[in-house]
């Protein structure tokens with residue numbers, strides 16, 4: 001919305017998820033109180049003291065090729081799942097739908113990650129055979 005307001009004067013730039021700040025990319029992903037809670041619940045147990053809600057820190061973490069294996073996969077998959085979920089929720093509310101309680105969205109996205117890891121478990125000898133166990137061990 002910070003970009004829309006540059007060509008559409010008078011457009012409401014307020015973040016529709018927290019109603020507490022101007023909606024920019026960095027705010028939506030994941031400075032926002034609402035979206036930040038989703039990102040935290042997904043990745044806090046993996047990133048621990050490296051956990052951040054800052055876009056440039058996060059994008060550099062997911063681009064770090066030295067972070068591979070289960071933690072690398074879980075962080076990258078969580079990132080794409082969280083960005084998708086927040087963008088979809090943002091658009092739903094923008095179009096008049098009732099906002100989803102954060103606990104419900106957290107459950108939904110966590111289930112999506114678990115389903116993905118469950119499917120990857122079936123790749124015999126693959127790097128993610130114990131990805132689901134890893135995911136459970138990182139839930140805080």
Ligand SMILES: [Zn+2]
Pocket residue numbers: 015016017018019020021027028032033034
């Ligand atoms: Zn917000």
